[in-house]
Every structure is written in structure tokens, then in C-alpha cells.
Amino acid sequence: MVGGGEGAFIGGVHRMAARLDGHWDLVAGNFQSDPDKSIAFGKSMGIDAARAYPDFRTMAASEAKRADRIDAVSIVTPNSTHHAIAREFLLAGIPVICDKPMTTTLRHAHDLADVARQTGLPFILTHNYSGYPMTRQARAMVEAGDLGAIRIVQVEYAQDWLARDIPGNKQADWRGDPSKAGPGGALGDIATHAFQLAEFVSGLTAETLAADLEAFVPGRKVDDNVNVMLRFGGGAKGMLWASQVASGSVNGLRLRVFGDNGGLEWTQETPETLLFTPLGEQQRIIRRGGAGASASAAYATRVPGGHPEGYLEGFAQIYSDAAELVRAHQEKREPNAFSKLVPGIADGVRGVAFIEAAITSSKANSAWTALSA
CATH class of the missing domain: 3.30.360.10 (Dihydrodipicolinate Reductase; domain 2)
Incomplete structure (x- = not known):
């Protein structure tokens, strides 16, 4: 995960949603722009100190080299940073799950679309209400x-x-x-x-x-x-x-x-x-x-029915669909048709x-x- 550190709202939501269906574990992150605070927050989340990173570029480069690399990165930072972070991880060969809006300019949006197309990696946008x-x-x-x-x-x-x-x-x-x-x-x-x-x-x-x-x-x-x-x-x-x-x-x-x-x-x-x-x-x-x-x-x-579901479950569906797309990509097969309803x-x-x-x-x-x- 990139973002979602101390005082963040949506980062906590993403973490709960990702874990709800048992498809994802949080194992690495750059959680805040301040390197020391980022590392401290990662440790508070129970993350191995070696994978609590000071910045997203170090994280992308380091994770890309690991045999147990992350399967995807979740980007939950302010909008202006989405483009640079998503681009860095796509070019490192890592699928992206990104909060909306995807970028702050249409030029950057088209650039990310080009990079995603060139790499062939799954890119999921968390418009959670469609879940x-x-x-x-x-x-x-x-x-x-x-x-x-x-x-x-x-x-x-x-x-x-x-x-x-x-x-x-x-x-x-x-x-x-x-x-x-x-x-x-x-x-x-x-x-x-x-x-x-x-x-x-x-x-x-x-x-x-x-x-x-x-x-x-x-x-x-x-x-x-x-x-x-x-x-x-x-x-x-x-x-x-x-x-x-x-x-x-x-x-x-x-x-x-x-x-x-x-x-x-x-x-x-x-x-x-x-x-x-x-x-x-x-x-x-x-x-x-x-x-x-x-x-x-x-x-x-x-x-x-009769046992209420709501906001977290809808958000979790986006992460479940993302997991299916990532697994299908890894296994070189077609994903479940319903999972392809996830925004991209x-x-x-x-x-x-x-x-x-x-x-x-x-x-x-x-x-x-x-x-x-």
C-alpha cells in the first residue's frame, strides 16, 4: 500500500475491505510522505521492518526484485500523486489498485492507460459503489x-x-x-x-x-x-x-x-x-x-438475505474482483466474467x-x- 498512514480515512477502509474476503494480506507499504513516520506506521501495522519503505520509488524497486514480491499495490494517496505512483509500479511489473480519480489531468490519464496497455498488467480503479x-x-x-x-x-x-x-x-x-x-x-x-x-x-x-x-x-x-x-x-x-x-x-x-x-x-x-x-x-x-x-x-x-451488507462489503467486492484479475493474469487464463465488472x-x-x-x-x-x- 502507498498512502493510508496515520490520520487517513480511506486507507483504513481499503485495508479492511482488502482483508474481508481473505484474498489479500498487507505485507509492504510506504504509508506517509515523511520517511520516518512511514516506517513507524508500517511497524505499527505489523509489517516487517524491511518492507516498511521511506518512499514509493524505493518500494517499487525493492519489491520488484523480491522472490516474494507483492502481487499488487494499493494507492490511497491524494489525487495529485496517483499518476507518478501508479506509473512507477506498472513499469516495475506490479499490478495497480488505485483510488479515484485516477489522475488530475487527462494527459496523465492517457499516459497511464498507455503504460497499462504496454505492460498488460491489471489496473483496478476503486469506484466502490459498482461493487x-x-x-x-x-x-x-x-x-x-x-x-x-x-x-x-x-x-x-x-x-x-x-x-x-x-x-x-x-x-x-x-x-x-x-x-x-x-x-x-x-x-x-x-x-x-x-x-x-x-x-x-x-x-x-x-x-x-x-x-x-x-x-x-x-x-x-x-x-x-x-x-x-x-x-x-x-x-x-x-x-x-x-x-x-x-x-x-x-x-x-x-x-x-x-x-x-x-x-x-x-x-x-x-x-x-x-x-x-x-x-x-x-x-x-x-x-x-x-x-x-x-x-x-x-x-x-x-x-x-436479511443479514445486512453495505459499504465495506461493496468495497471488498472491488478487492475480490481485483484478486481474481491478478490471479488470472498470473495463471495466464481468463478471469471469471463477473469479476470483469470491476472498474479499470x-x-x-x-x-x-x-x-x-x-x-x-x-x-x-x-x-x-x-x-x-
């Missing part, structure tokens, strides 16, 4: 034609934790610093999740967008509220709203997809159920592990293209702008 059983259920139903031709995709992601300035908060500080987070605030942090989920479930590709970005909190250097209209290939329309200043909202990710024969609705805060309403019929509730669940949802399910390098490029197009559009008074990837 939930019921988002995979929704995708399967769209693919099966249960909704008919898709007309409308509505997605929102509302939080309130940045509704006021919170100086001294480590997570808020780096997310509000363009030199670390990149040019997008809520846009890069949560709108990219919403965008990826909209395309993942609908099976559609957004071609153009019109965006209105705002920083409501005085002095904030990046956006904290995002409104985007989307035009998908094939004629479907979409709307995306993401906000970190929506007072009273905790983690309100909600997706609705409407076709000419019916509609679906899924909410992250009640992830065990998917609402399906055929046109002119009574609404149906599909439950994780229950009747009507698809094979792809079952693949991402751990315990019987192409999703990373799409996410950065979305960020850049949204910023360009907003600066041009919400002009319709093409996604260049």
Missing part, C-alpha cells in the same frame, strides 16, 4: 431489457460535511487544495462516483455535458456543488447533482434509471433493496439475496475526461461540451 450487489443487479436488468430503451438517467450524491470551513481537518484540507486534489472539489471527490455509476448501470456513454460548478463556502478554492446535464449516445438524457454543502445530507448517493417500459431506483444509504416499477404496474422490491436477484448480484453477495483503466480515463469537460463547460457559462475520452 454493491444491487447496483450489479440494476445493470443486469438494464442489459436484459427489463426497462426497455433507456430514456433518462438521474443520479445525485449529496453530503454536508463541507457545508462550513473546517480548518485543521486533514481530509478537508487536502480536498480543498487544488495542488493535491486537482481542479475539482466535489466534482473529483464524489461527482466522479455518481458519473461512473450512471454509466455502469445504464450501459450508456455520455457524449456531451453542460455543467454549473459553484464554491458556496467563501474562500474555497475548488467547487463544493456540481450540477450537470448529460447527453448520452442513443438519445438518452441525464442529470447529475453532487454537493458537499447539502445541509442535512450524510452520504446520499441515489440513482434512478427510466426506460420506455419501466424504471429502477437504488439508494446507497439503503443498499439492500432495488426498486423496480414496470410501466403501469405496482412497484416491486428486489432484495439482495432474495427472489429475482441476478447471477451477477449473487456473485457479489456474501451472506444470506478505461473508467479512470472517463472520470478525468468528465472532470475536465465539466470545468470547461462551467467556465463557458455552462456551454455544451464534448467528453474527449
Whole structure:
């Protein structure tokens, strides 16, 4: 692991998720930019002192030479560092699991895609909401034609934790610093999740967008509220709203997809159920592990229905899929088809293209702008 040291939020989540299904062990890391703190944190995690590294370059070079080298690296650092770290490990022959957004510029995103293609190594992007059983259920139903031709995709992601300035908060500080987070605030942090989920479930590709970005909190250097209209290939329309200043909202990710024969609705805060309403019929509730669940949802399910699964399990599915892709690569075989639903390098490029197009559009008074990837 690179990143995720003392005081980090997402690093701890990644470690728990990676271990949940028994596929991964944490054996090496460069956890903080301060070499001494990184080594000390690694020791506190029970890592062999020889594999608690002072920096990521030393780690990549050293691990590449070991007979018991790491099978993959998990990158959980601020956004601005993803490109250099991922590139270093790919060139060292080590598969990458990277937090989103993949990079802070489209040029760097394309560069990583080129390196991943040249090396042939697995590259996994941790858009964890696509690991939930019921988002995979929704995708399967769209693919099966249960909704008919898709007309409308509505997605929102509302939080309130940045509704006021919170100086001294480590997570808020780096997310509000363009030199670390990149040019997008809520846009890069949560709108990219919403965008990826909209395309993942609908099976559609957004071609153009019109965006209105705002920083409501005085002095904030990046956006904290995002409104985007989307035009998908094939004629479907979409709307995306993401906000970190929506007072009273905790983690309100909600997706609705409407076709000419019916509609679906899924909410992250009640992830065990998917609402399906055929046109002119009574609404149906599909439950994780229950009747009507698809094979792809079952693949991402751990315990019987009625025993709640949620955020950590969805995240763990990404790591389970990653393990299958890495093993298949090592064994020179095709991976399980369901594991290939995990987001990868192409999703990373799409996410950065979305960020850049949204910023360009907003600066041009919400002009319709093409996604260049």
C-alpha cells in the first residue's frame, strides 16, 4: 500500500475491505510522505521492518526484485500523486489498485492507460459503489431489457460535511487544495462516483455535458456543488447533482434509471433493496439475496438475505474482483466474467475526461461540451 498512514480515512477502509474476503494480506507499504513516520506506521501495522519503505520509488524497486514480491499495490494517496505512483509500479511489473480519480489531468490519464496497455498488467480503479450487489443487479436488468430503451438517467450524491470551513481537518484540507486534489472539489471527490455509476448501470456513454460548478463556502478554492446535464449516445438524457454543502445530507448517493417500459431506483444509504416499477404496474422490491436477484448480484453477495451488507462489503467486492484479475493474469487464463465488472483503466480515463469537460463547460457559462475520452 502507498498512502493510508496515520490520520487517513480511506486507507483504513481499503485495508479492511482488502482483508474481508481473505484474498489479500498487507505485507509492504510506504504509508506517509515523511520517511520516518512511514516506517513507524508500517511497524505499527505489523509489517516487517524491511518492507516498511521511506518512499514509493524505493518500494517499487525493492519489491520488484523480491522472490516474494507483492502481487499488487494499493494507492490511497491524494489525487495529485496517483499518476507518478501508479506509473512507477506498472513499469516495475506490479499490478495497480488505485483510488479515484485516477489522475488530475487527462494527459496523465492517457499516459497511464498507455503504460497499462504496454505492460498488460491489471489496473483496478476503486469506484466502490459498482461493487454493491444491487447496483450489479440494476445493470443486469438494464442489459436484459427489463426497462426497455433507456430514456433518462438521474443520479445525485449529496453530503454536508463541507457545508462550513473546517480548518485543521486533514481530509478537508487536502480536498480543498487544488495542488493535491486537482481542479475539482466535489466534482473529483464524489461527482466522479455518481458519473461512473450512471454509466455502469445504464450501459450508456455520455457524449456531451453542460455543467454549473459553484464554491458556496467563501474562500474555497475548488467547487463544493456540481450540477450537470448529460447527453448520452442513443438519445438518452441525464442529470447529475453532487454537493458537499447539502445541509442535512450524510452520504446520499441515489440513482434512478427510466426506460420506455419501466424504471429502477437504488439508494446507497439503503443498499439492500432495488426498486423496480414496470410501466403501469405496482412497484416491486428486489432484495439482495432474495427472489429475482441476478447471477451477477449473487456473485457479489456474501451472506444470506436479511443479514445486512453495505459499504465495506461493496468495497471488498472491488478487492475480490481485483484478486481474481491478478490471479488470472498470473495463471495466464481468463478471469471469471463477473469479476470483469470491476472498474479499470478505461473508467479512470472517463472520470478525468468528465472532470475536465465539466470545468470547461462551467467556465463557458455552462456551454455544451464534448467528453474527449
